Amino acid sequence: MNTPELTSDSDAPSVTRHNLLEPSILPIKRQQRSIGTLGFTWIWIGIAFMIATFQLGATGVSGLPLLQVVAVILLANFVLALLMTLTADIGTEHGLSFAVYLRAPFGVHGTHIPSLFRGLVAAIWFGIQTYLGALALSGIVEYLTGFDNWAVWYVIFAVVQVINTALGIKAVEFLSSIAAPAIIAISVWMYMTLDVLAVAKGVNIWTFVGDKPLTIMTLFLANVAFWSTLAIDIPNITRYVRTPVDAKGFFSRNRHIFLAQLVALPLTQTWIAVIGAASFIAAGDWNPINVIQGQSTGFSLIVLMVLVVLAQWSTNTAANLIPAALTFVNAGAPRVKYPTAVVIAGIIGTLSMPWAILDNLFAFLFSYGSFLSAIGGIMVADYYLIRRRRLNVPQLYELQGQFHYWRGFNPAGLLAWAASSVLAFFSGDWAFVVGFVSGLVIHGLLMKLWIVKRYPQQEIVSDSAEQWLATSVGQDWSYDADSDSFRRTPGGQG
Structure with missing residues (x-):
């Protein structure tokens, strides 16, 4: 097998002096995936199990029968999970985080624009979950x-979550293993309690129909948009998932x-x-929270409230703090280390006034x-249609390398994102679909007809796929700090 040249160009500045390398955003090897x-x-x-998810169900049943709401939400999350498996492969195949991969479609500097936007959204969601907890x-x-x-507990809860997340992915996984069974328990109790309460009022939960105007498509697209954040940056987590x-x-x-994604996500x-x-x-x-306080007393109230706190905590660490922190590391390394980035994400989220956001x-x-959604379309086009899953990973960490494009920015990615975002923003309920499809099409066309011809991409023109x-192909991308270079090494069992 021919091996590509993976060391730094002799006439280019060392990548370690240009904020592209930091341990937390290097490729994850197979033996590190737990x-x-x-x-x-x-x-x-x-x-x-986000408290905000409850609001999606309540909004749905205010205008549609519960059986329709169930069918719509189940289908929406299954469709989104299918899309998410496409972007998840970036993590399982190459061990890359979301922000680092965006250096391919957006450039080594251009990546910061979309990735930091995602990081800010994640930080805001951290604030929302922290407020509810x-x-x-x-x-x-x-x-x-x-x-x-x-307010006192808002600050204390934020600090505790930041500390837990800063300890790394194993601490996050451990918390989830404790929280998930608790979440199942609290959800069963809540349903039984609410069903009894409804029967006492002479109401059948499953035949109730609200009177607010709501279409099936609006509810469907709202649920798809709900997880659009993780649909694009799921590689942040999947790079730690074991692969044979x-x-x-x-x-x-x-x-x-x-x-997890095709069964656990839609059903939960x-x-x-x-x-x-x-x-x-x-x-x-x-x-x-209000229902528990109204229907429970004594020990049961305390236990149920603790379970609610655990639920928000487990969501925040994996879905909000980790994605936000990694985008901040990508933008500020080597000065901004992972623990510092987690703190930054926590501060931003805590100051975001989530109580106002929940009202809208x-x-x-x-x-x-x-x-x-536009970023998701661009990622899928770039990874599958343009590069066919092949990726010159070492060049992602080179300032003056293949992904430098024009002054560090890839015009195709940025133009596609701008155009598709505008189209999506003015598409109302169809925003996610319009953004994803237009981002995919525009980026794909601009890359094929313009950028690839002007800025050659080695993995695209190469006759060999495996390298x-x-x-x-049983390999890992490995960085050697002593020689400041990347090597492909045989991957161990994950």
Whole structure:
């Protein structure tokens, strides 16, 4: 097998002096990947149990029968999970984080524009989840002591989560393994309690029909947009998922991912939405914290509130703090290390006034979904249609290398993102679909007709495919700090 030249150009500045290298954003080797099927499933259950998900169910049942709401949300999340498996392969094949991969379609400097936008959205979601968790903490303390001050717990809860996430992916996986069973327990209790409450009021949860105007398509697209954030940066997590040696096939390479994303995500998301709908029907309030406080006392109230806190905590670490931190590391390395980036994400999220955002959740979802869906389309076009999964990974860490393009920016990626984001933003409910498809088409055409001809991409013009692949050919991308160079090394069993 021919091996490409992977060392730095002799006439180019060392990448270590140009903020492209930092340990937390180097490719993850096979032996470093510790998350299996069950671990990834626990993570997804923890992620899906967001209190904001309850609001999606409540909004759905305010205008549609619950059976329709269930079918729409289940289908929407399954479709999104399918799209997510495409971007997930960037992590399982090459061990790359989201922000580092964006150096390919956007350039070594251009990556910071879309990746930091995603990082800010993730940080804001951290604030939302922290706020909801703080309400639960405040409820516990108020019941026990009479002291009611959610703002104090808002700050304390934020600090604890930042510390946990800064400890690394193993701490995140451990928390999810504890939180996920707790989440299942609390959800079962909540449904049974709400069903009894509804029956006592003479209401059947499954035949109730609200009177607010809502279309099936609006609910479908809102649920797709809900996870558009993770649809693009899921490689941040999947690069830690175990992969078998020489897993040449897409399905075998991503086998640990399929159960979590295609089963755990849709089922958990739909189940939580059902509880939100039942809460709205039976208690007139989608927020489970208020329902728990109204329906429970004593030890059961404390336990349930603790479980709510765990749910928000597990979501925040995997879905919000890690993605945000890695984008900040990518932009500020080597001065900004991973723990520092986690702190920055925590501060931004804490100051984002999430209580105001929750009052306009659907508008928030569709607004940022417009921009993020376009990034997803660009990633899929670049990774599959342009490069065919081949990637010159060492050049991602070169300032003056292949991905320098025009002054560090790839005009194709930036123009495609700008055009498709504008189209999506003014497409109303169809924002996610319009953004994804237009981003894919525009970027693909600009790369093929313009950029590739002007800025040759080695993995595209090369006759050999294997030298630009990693996991599927039993190899790892490895960086040697002593020689400041990358090598491909045989990958161990993951």
